[in-house]
Amino acid sequence: MMKKTILLSVLALVLSFSQVSANAEFEAAWKAADEKRMEAAAVGYEWRDTKKFLKQAKEAAEQGDLDKAMKLVAKAHEQSEDAITQQAREVHLWSSRVIR
Amino acid sequence: MLKRIAVVVLLGPLLMLAPTAGLVANADEAMVALGKEVAFDRRKGNCLSCHMMDNGSLPGNQGPALVAMKARFPDREVLRAQIYNPLEKNPHSIMPPFGLHGIISEKEVDAIVDYLLTL
Amino acid sequence: MKKHVAALMVLFAAASWSMLFAGPEDDRMAFEKYFTSKFPETPKHDFINGIYSIDPPSREQWLEIEEFPPYELSIDAGRSAWEKPFANGKGYADCFGDGAVRGQYPYWDSGRKEIITMELAINECREANGEEPLKYGKGKLADISAYMSFMSRGQKINVIIPEDDPDALAAYERGKQFYYSKRGQLNFACIDCHGSGSGNLVRADRLSPALGHVSHWPVYRSKWGNMGTLHRRFGGCNRQVRAASFKPQSPQYRELELFLTYMSNGLEYNGPGARK
Structure with missing residues (x-):
């Protein structure tokens, strides 16, 4: 009986630890994605839906759907990376489009 | 014993082939259907906004009509590249880089290619 | 010999300078010529009517609307x-x-x-x-x-970029860069739709030419169901190409307004307007 209780509480502890670490992982990924978004915004190139994805990710995480939350964060992160690349590309391209 | 082995050797590949061939055909059809859906979806391919295509009504005319695609794109990869990232061929292209910018998924790019090659 | 080389170098420098830094007035003349050649049927002064200056069928509908203007x-x-x-x-x-x-x-x-x-x-x-x-x-x-x-209807558009103020020219150049740069997930520049694309159809909608774009604001837009300013429209355009929009009266949109209005210098203000 005693042994069983100990076993169960250890199990619960391990489970909650993994939950905590998954949450921490999400928080870190979210923060990194939001910083990327601000980096894109700083060069004037934030995309329309990035902020929305980050908001939806927070909501999904609050409802315990970390899988969905992480996917949304990844999407937001990728968008901002693409936007920053786009800006770097356009700095060299725009002037050849000018009507002369 | 030997006979039995022979039967297995002979029938084996046949047995394996039959259902797979059916699956491949189904998968192709499913991809073409998905491709059509994505192509017409206004939030995804939205091809009709610039291209005349299939039986779509009120097409735009920013881009060329999507007809005789197999003849125009004998190399499937050339068509895929044009949808995935038209900027590679022409950095000023007004066609959105559907794959590069994640407007549609990799699978959806493949599906649109499958669908377009039926036109 | 040396003198010749030096003279040539000066000439070359001057030529490349003017090529690289065509002034606002060179920009404007090229801009105007582009649209007046692209739409030879449209008299220059009529570009202030936007899409209705190049699309006779929708002009008819618009003229009817203008009889009881929604603005x-x-x-x-x-x-x-x-x-x-x-x-x-x-x-x-x-x-x-x-x-x-x-x-x-x-x-x-x-x-x-x-x-x-x-x-x-x-x-x-x-x-x-x-x-x-x-x-x-x-x-x-x-x-x-x-x-x-x-x-103010009938007043001339007449934006001045003071030549003795490099900051003014820099602001104009930023507006110009904004206009010609692709942005957003769909990767469109303003000029993509309203320059080379103008006159073409996006679904059933014909794209309007950029010349005269700024003349008729604010606009009653049927799609909005109310009046909106030029910067509201800038924001809508940016969101349509899936870029985050800037705030009305942000430096970015003021620079864009400066550049785009300069491009229409010499045309008349005819606001407020009515659009689809």
Whole structure:
């Protein structure tokens, strides 16, 4: 009986630890994605839906759907990376489009 | 014993082939259907906004009509590249880089290619 | 020999300088020529009617709409606001005279080192008289802008980039860069749709030419169901290509307005307008 209780509480502890670490992982990924978004915004190139994805990710995480939350964060992160690349590309391209 | 082995050797590949061939055909059809859906979806391919295509009504005319695609794109990869990232061929292209910018998924790019090659 | 080389180098430098840094006036003449050649049927002065200057069928519908213009209520509301004194007893007339000042905006303020648009000036007038600033984009401010634009109909667009102020030219250049740069997930530049694409169909909608784009604001847009300012439309365009929009009267949109309005110098202001 005693042994069983100990076993169960250890199990619960391990489970909650993994939950905590998954949450921490999400928080870190979210923060990194939001910083990327601000980096894109700083060069004037934030995309329309990035902020929305980050908001939806927070909501999904609050409802315990970390899988969905992480996917949304990844999407937001990728968008901002693409936007920053786009800006770097356009700095060299725009002037050849000018009507002369 | 030997006979039995022979039967297995002979029938084996046949047995394996039959259902797979059916699956491949189904998968192709499913991809073409998905491709059509994505192509017409206004939030995804939205091809009709610039291209005349299939039986779509009120097409735009920013881009060329999507007809005789197999003849125009004998190399499937050339068509895929044009949808995935038209900027590679022409950095000023007004066609959105559907794959590069994640407007549609990799699978959806493949599906649109499958669908377009039926036109 | 050396002299010749030096002379050639000076010549080359001058030539590449002018190629690299064509001034606003060179830009404008090329811009105007591009559209007048692309749409030879359209008289230059008619480009202020936007899409209706190049699309006869929709022009017919628009002329019918103009018989009972949907922006009329907005002009009336703007007039009432204009006539109502501020709490300090003063009013818009103390800032803008009879209100027919559209032709003076936008302008570069060399003292403040920034672009002053008419909408910005309206709010600055309010704040100077102790009133709360109004929301840019739509509503009361659009009404007052509609009234002032109505009073100013027929005035010439005449944006001046002071040559002796490099900051003015830099602001103009930033607006120009914005106009020609692709942005957003869909990767469109303003010029993609309203330059080479103008006249083409996106689904059933024909794309309007950029020349004259700024002349008729604020606009009653059927899609909105109310009046909106030029910067509201800028924001809508940016979101349509899936870029995050900037705020109305942000430096970015003021620079864009400066550049785009300069491109239409010589045409007439004819706001407020009605669009689909």
